[in-house]
Amino acid sequence: MTAGRKKGSALFAGYRGLGLYSNHLPHVLRYHKRHQEFYLVTVVGKCFHTYNVKKLGIVAVSNALPEDITCLAADRMLVFTAHGNTVNAFARNKEIVHTYLGHKADVHLLQPFGDHLISVDSDNVLIVWDTQSEEEYTQISFDKTLFVVSAITHPSTYLNKILVGSRQGSLQLWNIKRSKLLYTFTSWGSAVTVLQQAPAVDVIAVGLASGQIIIHNIKYDETLMKFQQDWGPITSISYRTDGHPIMAAGSPLGHIGIWDLEDKKLVVQMRDSHSTAIAGVTFIHGEPLLVTNGSDNAIRIWIFDAPGGVGRLLKSRMGHNAPSTKIKYYGQNGQNILSAGQDGTLQSFSTTHDRFNKSLGHGSFNKKKSKKKSVQYDTMKLPPITTFAAEASRESDWDGIIACHRGYLVSTTWNYQKSSMGAHKLEPERFHKDRALNVHATAVDITSCGNFVVIAVSSGHIDVYNLQSGSHRGQYGTDKAHEGPVRGVAVDGLNQITVSTGADKFVKFWKFKSKELVHTIPLNFSPSSLLLHRESGMFAVAFDDFTVIIIDTETRRIVRKYSGHSGKINDMTFSPDGRWLITSSMDCTVRTWDLPSGSLIDCFLLDSAAVSITMSPTGNFLATSHVDELGIYLWSNCTLFNLISLPPLPSDYEPSVVMLPGACPVEDTDVIEVDAEVEATEYESPEQLENELITLSLLPDSRWKNLLNLDIIKKRNKPKEPPKTATSAPFFIPTVPGLVPRFAEAPVENLEEQSRVVNLGVLAQKSGFYVQLEDGFRSNNYTPAFRILKGMGPSSIDIELRNLAPEGGGSLIVMQSFLQMIVSILESKVDFDLAIAYLALFLKLHLKLISEEPELMKEATKVMEKLEETWTDVQTMFNQSLCLLTYLKSALL
Known part of the structure; x- marks a missing residue:
């Protein structure tokens, strides 16, 4: 079948994920004494990322765990994570050095405690571990009917003691060394969600599910002050330590409350700091900087340098907070990927460094009115983008991106350089009288010159607009281009031919300028999408029966037909040279078809289906976005750095599952080893292919091409003056002239045997x-x-x-x-x-x-x-x- 070939993908190897920064778990802030720098640790699925706070650049990505991380903690040396009932300790922000096994239920709380680690599971069992020996130091079980552990902290200066909060609202102070309950604090009538040590000794901030914050002195069991937030349960609490008595508290609505502890009042409401719940807030020690993260896949650093105590955004790393619907490389350098998400935003992710990422914002009917309103209360927002087209040739002159929105007729333009919506909202005038029609834009394309945009709608119409002015420049067909929704439209590289396909089972060729119908190709099945490779003039049409055909725009004939998918084809992309067509389907496979041979040469299976795929213009990466995945995943093209044989795969080929980049187990368990009996033999070219053909040598031209002109070359290179001998020549070993240097034999000096008689035999050698x-x-x-x-x-x-x-x-x-x-x-x-x-x-x-x-x-x-x-x-x-x-x-x- 495929002897010697590794299962999985022979063409693509997982490289890394883009646009993944944070999830619902609180971040952890660490200080490195030798570097004298703070580091931020956030959880992303099965691994965690480490960023330097100074530049918010990623410095490490941990090895992935078999399951999603459920809680995170860190001390001076190690980072602790839990997944299921297993607790792991990571060193150097990457590799597991300790594993703690003993819990019978899922672990949901971790607390470093000197040389020990405290973990609490859902069965209400608290275990204290010795960090280095991985042995269980002690175990405490709580009665679920009386005390369900919901928060835990170690009060400063309290030796061997921890403070535990419960869902019932009460607190307990325990001595871990003796496993003894020292004191029980009465309940405040609401579940405890957060326990945070204050800068003052004996003072603890208690966050409740009712939105109340209790500043309590645990030494005297006395409440010092109370605060009330109306945004739901308290998710996190932090104190400023740079001389200002300020406390920050997070909420499930994405708001942050800034409280003055001296005046006992709310100073600032930082509304919509995140679009979802605040997972963690932490003030950097000794600096007016607040680090926040949320389940909206964002990390933000706020600086408090303005009067009135208002924090302004200093740095941020932000991705989509909902899965992508469409991705596409922007420009020809292969360094930026445009991504439209179900959250309604259009963002650009850099493949080189996160600092080049940028968000183009959220679509809106009226941007000026939207800016006056809060993000959550904006009624002018447009629905998510379903598909878009981009062209960078005139990006400095006018808008270069056109997008269709889900269920909307209006197509919007976007400006990449300005990182915002563009100047035009393109809508056919024929529908102005009756806006109640259920008509929406289905496909768009921009000409290679960047001057015109073609928009297809579900009514069967195809219109052409000028991208600079937004003016209508005509339509294809006398009334309609297709009798039914248009599924795809594309313009060739010279603005000569426009190709369209629709639900009426036709592919039509139009003259771009005169809008005249040139040719029609009937189809057997209803098409679902169309993709054109402008350089080669080939375009692919995907069908609802899960097959793909290739049509040549010059001959206007079907030249290839591929079948093999067992689910809806989500997206297609060509390699830059037009040799490969890569397709993704709901059957969770990504298949690579070779156009010259007409065969399937690569196929691999994923855990989640790829919704959209795009190939880099330089050919070095394949980018994919997936169902229920927030990130964009890059796959390296192995043919650029390795000699790979790609024989056609059989029709019954069954691919193996390949993990997404950054989500592979620590040990390469996803690689299926090839049988030891079958060894991959590298192809060696014979000296001569066939006896009927002539074979040229592999010698450089300088060795034989100038033989006839050698006398001319010598005459031209003859020195004008004879070489001068050095007065004191350095020692050297004489060599024999030739292409391969060889040392000359030392002459035998025997003065007695020397003779003046010439030996003619030596001359005639x-x-x-x-x-x-x-x-x-x-x-x-x-x-x-x-x-x-x-x-x-x-x-x-x-x-x-x-x-x-x-x-x-x-x-x-x-x-x-x-x-x-x-x-x-x-x-x-x-x-x-x-x-x-x-x-x-x-x-x-x-x-x-x-x-x-x-x-x-x-x-x-x-x-x-x-x-x-x-x-x-x-x-x-x-x-x-x-x-x-x-x-x-x-x-x-």
């Missing part, structure tokens, strides 16, 4: 190439000789070929052997370019001698015949290929 040519003439094996010549440089080759002639110390037999060597190389059809280059130099040097010797002429004739024969075969194959291409092109047209 034969080279290795010369000897191999002589051997090849006898054995008819010229491979060693050609290998030596192939390893030489241009100058050495020139000298060797010159010395083959009798006047250079050679012979006619060796020259005859050289021509036979060329014939053998031509017969093998390997290193064709080298054989031609060596033959050309040989003929240039010895052409006159060859013409005078009959034996050399005979061998030269054989070379010419073999050369003509080889070239004739190659030319025949070229003609056959050109003929086949011409036939296919004419058949398609």
Whole structure:
């Protein structure tokens, strides 16, 4: 089937998630003594993120747990988390170093306590753990009918003691070392939700479910002051420690109350600080900074530097607080992803750093009136965006984004540079008289020039608008473009053709300028969406029967058809080169189809279906958004950094589940190992594919291309002055000239044996190439000789070929052997370019001698015949290929 191939995805590997910052659990603030910096820890599903407070940049992401984290705590060294009935301790903000097992029910409270950790489960059992040994120090069980633990804290300076709050409203002070109840505080008539130590010793702030805050002295059991918030239960409490007697309290409505403890009054109401409940508020020690997080997937830092005690937003990290409906890469650098969420906002997420993220805001009918109202009470809000199109070519001149809203006819423009809604709300005038019609925009597209926008509506109309002025520029069709809702519309890269498809089971081609219908393709099933790849002119149409077809805009024919999904196709995207089509479906699979081969080459299964997918313009990432997931997940394209073989997958291929990036177990349990018997063998290209083809060498051009012009090059490079010898030359080891450096043998110094008689045998010494040519003439094996010549440089080759002639110390037999060597190389059809280059130099040097010797002429004739024969075969194959291409092109047209 797919021998040697890893289950899951061979093309894409999980990289990381974007737009995930916080959930409903309170954050934890830690101080690093060596760095002298505060760090913020927030929970995101099965892992937690660590940010530096100074720049609010992420510094670490923990390894993921098998289940969602239910509570979070931290001390100076470790971060503690709980999932189910298991408690873990993380070191270095990433890896688990301790695991505490002993609870029978889910853990919902954690409290670090010196060298110990206190945990409380839903069965009302409190266990004290030794942090390092992971052993249980003591255990306390509470009676559920009398005391259900809901909050816990360690009062400052109280040795071995903890204060426990209950849903019944009472407090208990326990000595952990002796497991003894020391004191019980009477109830205030409401469940305790928060216990927070005040800067003053013995003083504890008690937050109640009734919205009341009790400042209580536990030493004397005396209430110092009371405050009442009308926004529901108190979710968190924090004190300023920079010299101002200020207390902040969070609420389930997203409001924060700022209380003055000296004047005992409410100073500021920070309304709508978060769009959902406030999970945690913490003042940074010694600074006028308040850190807040909420279940709206946002982290915010407020600074209190304005008169009146009002906090202003200093830094924030914010994502969608509802799943995305549509994502799309913006621009051509592949660094920004536009995302429309069910929360009604349009946001941009950067793949490089979170500081480049920005929110374009929430759609509104009247932005000026919306700004005067609170976010929660804004009646002018538009519903969530269902689909949008973006073009960055004219973003600095006018709006470059057009969006459709759920159930609304009006399409809105957005400006990326200004990070806000645009100047126009585009609505066809034909519906102004009767606004009660149930008509809404279904599809949009922007031309590549950024000047025009095409909007399709559910009534079957398709209109064209000028994006700069918002003026109507015509419609397609005399009355309607389609008899039924339009499911997709796209404009080609040159503004020549507009393609549309609708529920009437037709794909129509229109002239963009004249709005004239050019061609119609009938379909067998009702289409659900359309996607055009402008560079290749191919577009994909997805159907309600879960199949996909590919149509060529030039030939206007269906060229590919793919089937394999078992659920509704949610989204499609092309690779930048147009070679792959990637589809996502409600069957939770993401499939990659290869257009040239027409086959499925990759498929992987996810826990939640991908609602929208988009491929980076640079091809390095695939981005996905999923059902019930707030984040956008990036998948690396493995073909960019690894050699991957992608054979077609069989029709009965069953993919394995791949975890989302950042949600994999600590150990790679999601990777299914391949059988040890089947080993993946990497493909090695043979030296020659077929004997009918000629094969060129892999040598660089400088080794053979300039052989004929070597004398000209030497003359041009000849130095004007002779080289000067250094007065005191440094020591060096002499080497033998050549491509491969070799050390010369040291000369034997024997003055007595030196003679003035010249040894002619040394001058007449034969080279290795010369000897191999002589051997090849006898054995008819010229491979060693050609290998030596192939390893030489241009100058050495020139000298060797010159010395083959009798006047250079050679012979006619060796020259005859050289021509036979060329014939053998031509017969093998390997290193064709080298054989031609060596033959050309040989003929240039010895052409006159060859013409005078009959034996050399005979061998030269054989070379010419073999050369003509080889070239004739190659030319025949070229003609056959050109003929086949011409036939296919004419058949398609």
